[in-house]
Amino acid sequence: xxxxxxxxxxxxxxxxxxxxxxxxxxxxxxxxxxxxxxxxxxxxxxxxxxxxxxxxxxxxxxxxxxxxxxxxxxxxxxxxxxxxxxxxxxxxxxxxxxxxxxxxxxxxxxxxxxxxxxxxxxxxxxxxxxxxxxxxxxxxxxxxxxxxxxxxxxxxxxxxxxxxxxxxxxxxxxxxxxxxxxxxxxxxxxxxxxxxx
Amino acid sequence: xxxxxxxxxxxxxxxxxxxxxxxxxxxxxxxxxxxxxxxxxxxxxxxxxxxxxxxxxxxxxxxxxxxxxxxxxxxxxxxxxxxxxxxxxxxxxxxxxxxxxxxxxxxxxxxxxxxxxxxxxxxxxxxxxxxxxxxxxxxxxxxxxxxxxxxxxxxxxxxxxxxxxxxxxxxxxxxxxxxxxxxxxxxxxxxxxxxxxxxxxxxxxxxxxxxxxxxxxxxxxxxxxxxxxxxxxxxxxxxxxxxxxxxxxxxxxxxxxxxxxxxxxxxxxxxxxxxxxxxxxxxxxxxxxxxxxxxxxxxxxxxxxxxxxxxxxxxxxxxxxxxxxxxxxxxxxxxxxxxxxxxxxxxxxxxxxxxxxxxxxxxxxxxxxxxxxxxxxxxxxxxxxxxxxxxxxxxxxxxxxxxx
Numbered sequence: 161x162x163x164x165x166x167x168x169x170x171x172x173x174x175x176x177x178x179x180x181x182x183x184x185x186x187x188x189x190x191x192x193x194x195x196x197x198x199x200x201x202x203x204x205x206x207x208x209x210x211x212x213x214x215x216x217x218x219x220x221x222x223x224x225x226x227x228x229x230x231x232x233x234x235x236x237x238x239x240x241x242x243x244x245x246x247x248x249x250x251x252x253x254x255x256x257x258x259x260x261x262x263x264x265x266x267x268x269x270x271x272x273x274x275x276x277x278x279x280x281x282x283x284x285x286x287x288x289x290x291x292x293x294x295x296x297x298x299x300x301x302x303x304x305x306x307x308x309x310x311x312x313x314x315x316x317x318x319x320x321x322x323x324x325x326x327x328x329x330x331x332x333x334x335x336x337x338x339x340x341x342x343x344x345x346x347x348x349x350x351x352x353x354x355x356x357x
Numbered sequence: 358x359x360x361x362x363x364x365x366x367x368x369x370x371x372x373x374x375x376x377x378x379x380x381x382x383x384x385x386x387x388x389x390x391x392x393x394x395x396x397x398x399x400x401x402x403x404x405x406x407x408x409x410x411x412x413x414x415x416x417x418x419x420x421x422x423x424x425x426x427x428x429x430x431x432x433x434x435x436x437x438x439x440x441x442x443x444x445x446x447x448x449x450x451x452x453x454x455x456x457x458x459x460x461x462x463x464x465x466x467x468x469x470x471x472x473x474x475x476x477x478x479x480x481x482x483x484x485x486x487x488x489x490x491x492x493x494x495x496x497x498x499x500x501x502x503x504x505x506x507x508x509x510x511x512x513x514x515x516x517x518x519x520x521x522x523x524x525x526x527x528x529x530x531x532x533x534x535x536x537x538x539x540x541x542x543x544x545x546x547x548x549x550x551x552x553x554x555x556x557x558x559x560x561x562x563x564x565x566x567x568x569x570x571x572x573x574x575x576x577x578x579x580x581x582x583x584x585x586x587x588x589x590x591x592x593x594x595x596x597x598x599x600x601x602x603x604x605x606x607x608x609x610x611x612x613x614x615x616x617x618x619x620x621x622x623x624x625x626x627x628x629x630x631x632x633x634x635x636x637x638x639x640x641x642x643x644x645x646x647x648x649x650x651x652x653x654x655x656x657x658x659x660x661x662x663x664x665x666x667x668x669x670x671x672x673x674x675x676x677x678x679x680x681x682x683x684x685x686x687x688x689x690x691x692x693x694x695x696x697x698x699x700x701x702x703x704x705x706x707x708x709x710x711x712x713x714x715x716x717x718x719x720x721x722x723x724x725x726x727x728x729x730x731x732x733x734x735x736x737x738x739x740x741x742x743x744x745x746x747x748x749x750x751x752x753x754x755x756x757x758x759x760x761x
């Protein structure tokens with residue numbers, strides 16, 4: 161039989177308080193819903209958030225309605241908005257072998273050896289500035305990396321949803337950041353372990 | 358036109374209240390309810406909702422304002438959570454005793470001390486005897502649909518209605534739902550007309566000191582005493598279940614959703630073991646039921662209780678009486694005894710000679726993770742258990758996920 165996780169794509173997002181991980185997950189939730197996924201659940205994890213402290217949020221996507229709202233334990237995809245969080249949080253905990261790890265990092269792909277996982281890296285911070293955003297705005301850009309590496313939703317739909325979300329807050333620049341990151345994301349297949357569903 | 362969208366549970370509730378054309382909103386902020394009334398105040402400030410938003414200094418006053426508004430024949434709404442609901446407690450009893458229709462969303466959260474902002478059902482359970490109708494939603498669609506039905510129910514039976522939904526699991530989670538067409542809602546829920554609306558031209562004496570015995574009023578008409586009034590509240594609350602079913606049937610005809618306003622069973626027809634739960638955990642059990650049926654061949658089902666007060670005694674007993682085992686999973690308890698829902702269920706089943714074996718599980722207090730794996734394991738164990746332990750042992754609640 162299929163376990164729920166095989167029918168469902170589970171994405172866990174790691175960022176810092178104030179970085180906009182929840183907004184990014186919300187945009188992708190909207191985009192997947194518009195792309196025909198009937199089951200979409202975006203659930204922020206609430207704790208004692210402070211600006212700058214590591215936070216996480218979860219997004220479950222399925223063709224069918226989702227009944228289980230419990231937190232993600234075994235994600236298919238992990239998105240990290242700031243590579244320095246790797247020093248503070250074990251972001252790959254529960255990530256399935258062959259699962260996808262997406263990093264915003266200024267360092268090259270080779271500096272992030274995760275042999276069990278498919279790894280996607282882009283310098284989202286840099287492309288944000290190039291697109292005309294204030295330094296440190298990465299929550300729109302990282303969506304481009306997710307779009308490229310997962311193939312879950314077309315970049316056009318993602319751009320449109322970003323522009324809708326950021327109305328009055330540089331919508332075109334935010335969408336542009338995602339498009340630049342989409343084009344520049346580098347991906348490495350896992351050197352061992354299974355393949356990603 | 359109805360609209361399909363994806364948004365938070367709090368925003369879904371706010372949009373339903375907007376569609377219901379509530380005329381007075383009075384609320385005091387408390388997590389995780391706050392975004393709901395924030396959204397309503399935004400809608401009112403933007404001119405998208407024709408209502409008076411009354412900012413108050415406490416929950417006690419919030420419900421006081423709603424009591425005033427409803428007394429004047431105005432459709433009123435408030436929302437709260439946790440200790441905020443407890444601070445309203447006196448007014449809750451008043452609103453019910455005065456038979457004032459209004460709707461309140463309770464975004465369920467654990468009660469302090471110690472402080473918790475996370476979800477359980479202790480807030481709602483602690484107010485179960487206040488005389489309010491208590492409904493529970495399992496997802497965003499139900500938040501919308503139940504809230505709309507709640508206004509009509511409250512106004513038909515003259516009993517206030519509490520719409521409960523799980524803090525964070527629903528309040529802050531984004532999920533798809535359909536918002537019904539505004540004009541169609543207007544037909545489903547016509548303007549509120551209150552026969553006893555405060556009117557200087559038609560003075561009435563309401564809720565004054567009411568003597569133990571009935572007596573004749575100034576016109577020589579016999580008026581009930583306190584006990585008679587309270588008896589009527591109880592009786593009419595029991596009858597409210599039939600009214601809710603009628604409302605639901607009408608809602609289903611108009612909007613295409615409904616059919617399970619009181620009990621929502623999943624795989625219960627042939628089930629030997631049935632889980633009973635309220636709110637989102639009942640939906641989580643659907644996946645557990647699928648798994649145990651496929652992997653272990655266990656004939657299990659889950660029965661979501663959508664109405665806690667009035668308690669659907671006969672309906673629930675009918676559904677459960679022929680099961681071998683019934684497992685009650687709940688997010689609250691009557692301290693020093695057992696789960697309140699469990700006790701209610703046990704009492705409902707007592708008159709049936711072939712009543713099932715019962716198990717009580719306490720889960721997810723103050724937001725403790727409810728792992729699907731734990732639900733699978735505990736349910737499976739309970740199904741396979743040949744109960745040879747002492748009755749008082751079987752009857753004691755089992756705590757899931759303790760970290761002692």
